[in-house]
Amino acid sequence: xxxxxxxxxxxxxxxxxxxxxxxxxxxxxxxxxxxxxxxxxxxxxxxxxxxxxxxxxxxxxxxxxxxxxxxxxxxxxxxxxxxxxxxxxxxxxxxxx
Amino acid sequence: xxxxxxxxxxxxxxxxxxxxxxxxxxxxxxxxxxxxxxxxxxxxxxxxxxxxxxxxxxxxxxxxxxxxxxxxxxxxxxxxxxxxxxxxxxxxxxxxxxxxxxxxxxxxxxxxxxxxxxxxxxxxxxxxxxxxxxxxxxxxxxxxxxxxxxxxxxxxxxxxxxxxxxxxxxxxxxxxxxxxxxxxxxxxxxxxxxxxxxxxxxxxxxxxxxxxxxxxxxxxxxxxxxxxxxxxxxxxxxxxxxxxxxxxxxxxxxxxxxxxxxxxxxxxxxxxxxxxxxxxxxxxxxxxxxxxxxxxxxxxxxxxxxxxxxxxxxxxxxxxxxxxxxxxxxx
Ligand SMILES: [Fe+2]
Ligand SMILES: [Fe+2]
Numbered sequence: 451x452x453x454x455x456x457x458x459x460x461x462x463x464x465x466x467x468x469x470x471x472x473x474x475x476x477x478x479x480x481x482x483x484x485x486x487x488x489x490x491x492x493x494x495x496x497x498x499x500x501x502x503x504x505x506x507x508x509x510x511x512x513x514x515x516x517x518x519x520x521x522x523x524x525x526x527x528x529x530x531x532x533x534x535x536x537x538x539x540x541x542x543x544x545x546x547x
Numbered sequence: 548x549x550x551x552x553x554x555x556x557x558x559x560x561x562x563x564x565x566x567x568x569x570x571x572x573x574x575x576x577x578x579x580x581x582x583x584x585x586x587x588x589x590x591x592x593x594x595x596x597x598x599x600x601x602x603x604x605x606x607x608x609x610x611x612x613x614x615x616x617x618x619x620x621x622x623x624x625x626x627x628x629x630x631x632x633x634x635x636x637x638x639x640x641x642x643x644x645x646x647x648x649x650x651x652x653x654x655x656x657x658x659x660x661x662x663x664x665x666x667x668x669x670x671x672x673x674x675x676x677x678x679x680x681x682x683x684x685x686x687x688x689x690x691x692x693x694x695x696x697x698x699x700x701x702x703x704x705x706x707x708x709x710x711x712x713x714x715x716x717x718x719x720x721x722x723x724x725x726x727x728x729x730x731x732x733x734x735x736x737x738x739x740x741x742x743x744x745x746x747x748x749x750x751x752x753x754x755x756x757x758x759x760x761x762x763x764x765x766x767x768x769x770x771x772x773x774x775x776x777x778x779x780x781x782x783x784x785x786x787x788x789x790x791x792x793x794x795x796x797x798x799x800x801x802x803x804x805x806x807x808x809x810x811x812x813x814x815x816x817x818x819x820x821x822x823x824x825x826x827x828x829x830x831x832x833x834x835x836x837x838x839x840x841x842x843x844x845x846x847x848x849x850x851x852x853x854x855x856x857x858x859x860x861x862x863x864x865x866x867x868x869x870x871x872x873x874x875x876x877x878x
Contacts, residue, residue, distance in 0.1 A: 458860065477713075479644065479646045480653055482856070483866065484861055486587075491804060493633075494641075497630075497637065517581070517584050
């Protein structure tokens with residue numbers, strides 16, 4: 451059995467398709483360190499011009515929200531229609547607003 | 548795909564009726580299931596196994612074609628084949644990552660492949676004696692893979708579906724480069740045409756077996772369909788593949804090696820002759836022509852790469868220690 455310490459860590463990969471856009475999560479890979487993770491990400495995720503910039507971070511460093519709290523977290527946003535522009539009645543005569 | 552309708556899966560599950568019904572309702576609403584969502588144990592186990600078999604197939608699938616990289620007949624063919632084989636390695640990695648989101652480790656999956664415990668598609672246990680086999684693989688094997696993988700882009704498990712979308716985008720060049728090789732041979736000398744025909748004869752039936760056992764014998768299909776892991780039955784996909792491929796063979800002027808192949812005016816599909824399932828079972832259980840070679844080659848690649856993995860980890864640890872010391876010194 452392999453010792454935990456000897457496992458090659460998992461990294462999450464983010465790629466920016468082009469300047470002006472966000473880096474976007476594209477997948478993950480194993481690598482010993484960040485330099486090798488970047489190199490592997492280049493080989494695995496950008497073989498067809500998918501981007502011009504790569505971020506990697508250790509998967510273990512990501513904090514994620516608990517899916518069992520998804521309702522409590524996100525449903526309150528559903529009934530706050532006054533956060534959207536269409537909630538407000540502005541006569542057509544006013545023109546585009 | 549390459550999971551062949553799943554070899555030896557067990558989708559049994561022990562959750563309460565309410566839990567299963569709530570899960571099924573999510574599936575029926577076409578909601579995607581993400582890694583941390585609650586899911587039946589049978590769903591998780593089925594996916595770990597299917598995605599694992601699929602990943603192993605991509606990795607082992609590099610071997611039959613790798614056999615011809617150094618002997619490709621031109622530079623154009625060589626760069627195309629190199630790029631294709633590299634893609635297959637990438638497909639394996641996307642898929643291993645998708646399986647890892649379900650809690651299985653890469654090390655465990657690798658160990659299972661190397662020990663021969665894990666299954667992979669039977670198709671990669673056939674040899675590639677001539678250059679025409681490379682054409683036939685791209686055309687037929689990647690063609691069958693595409694047929695199977697397109698519906699998997701809508702699989703209910705998010706990470707698998709996303710990996711499949713990437714894979715499908717990359718597959719179509721694989722099939723086209725294979726068909727182009729076949730076309731060149733079919734329009735060449737008598738000997739070249741003969742070589743193309745023989746490759747078609749070798750790969751036709753094994754390609755049909757890639758879709759897995761016939762629906763009447765495929766025990767696990769129903770549950771997988773209900774959970775929307777798969778969307779079409781093995782036989783449906785097989786017939787679709789045949790119907791798409793027969794005209795392509797005709798265009799090449801080659802003959803599909805099935806005397807019972809017949810157009811069915813009613814279904815608008817081709818009916819095919821009897822598949823030799825005893826051959827399929829033999830290959831799946833380890834007695835194909837190349838099973839032993841494939842596992843030996845994977846083990847050798849793994850062992851030969853050990854020093855690289857060890858050195859990279861040692862270097863990473865040393866740099867982490869140095870940073871630690873530098874930080875302490877600065878305090
Ligand atoms: Fe592939
Ligand atoms: Fe492929």
